[in-house]
């Protein structure tokens with residue numbers, strides 16, 4: 001399964017031209033990341049935004065049309081706009097799309113809060129590739145990046161929340177990697193907060209079974225609007241730290257949660273989605 005994913009997935013090292021379609025089926029999120037201007041309530045409160053999120057049933061037709069425009073598409077990815085595990089829409093979509101287009105790889109990107117408890121379900125769905133965003137593996141650092149989270153029926157803050165998130169992310173990665181699923185980890189590089197922590201993250205996620213690591217420079221906004229935007233030199237330094245422990249992915253295009261086409265070459269989203277997201281260009285779990 002791993003080899004097939006490596007050959008066919010543009011974000012996991014495919015050498016030939018391969019495309020992906022992101023299906024924006026997951027509007028809800030359960031974290032409060034300081035750099036993300038997509039809040040849970042904003043998603044729920046703004047009329048019209050919901051209309052731009054498609055249903056699992058509609059997703060099947062979107063994939064069919066996308067393949068007409070871009071036959072190179074080999075991956076169906078679900079990366080948001082919220083967290084794909086915070087609702088059942090992503091799982092339902094993979095079931096429907098998988099039945100109709102069994103040759104396409106299934107790729108999911110998540111913040112990992114619910115990964116440990118939903119891992120068996122994802123494995124049973126036949127997920128091929130997984131991306132987990134891990135911004136810290138030490139609670140004191142994590143608290144500076146994420147103010148709080150909603151887990152089942154409770155809201156948690158501070159180090160308690162941070163410990164819960166880190167534990168669930170690493171346990172989830174372990175389960176998924178053990179089942180043969182190719183796991184990539186994304187980290188948002190924030191000079192003021194986690195730049196000296198990159199090697200530690202890379203080591204922990206590699207030990208848990210992740211095989212690729214992608215460092216995304218912060219886009220300073222929301223609560224982190226006063227942070228510096230990492231320079232190329234900052235990025236190179238962070239990658240050098242990570243490379244001691246894990247293979248580093250260098251071609252990330254920061255795809256939106258509704259991207260369609262070959263990364264860096266074309267994008268057919270305007271033709272596939274009648275109305276693209278009203279969300280600001282901010283962060284994608286991809």
Ligand code: SF4
Pocket residue numbers: 029030031032033036037038080081082083111283285
């Ligand atoms: Fe949620 Fe992702 Fe935004 Fe964090 S970055 S609040 S996990 S959508």
Ligand code: SF4
Pocket residue numbers: 010011020022075076077078079107108109131255285286
């Ligand atoms: Fe999968 Fe992320 Fe690539 Fe999308 S950008 S296809 S979610 S790895």
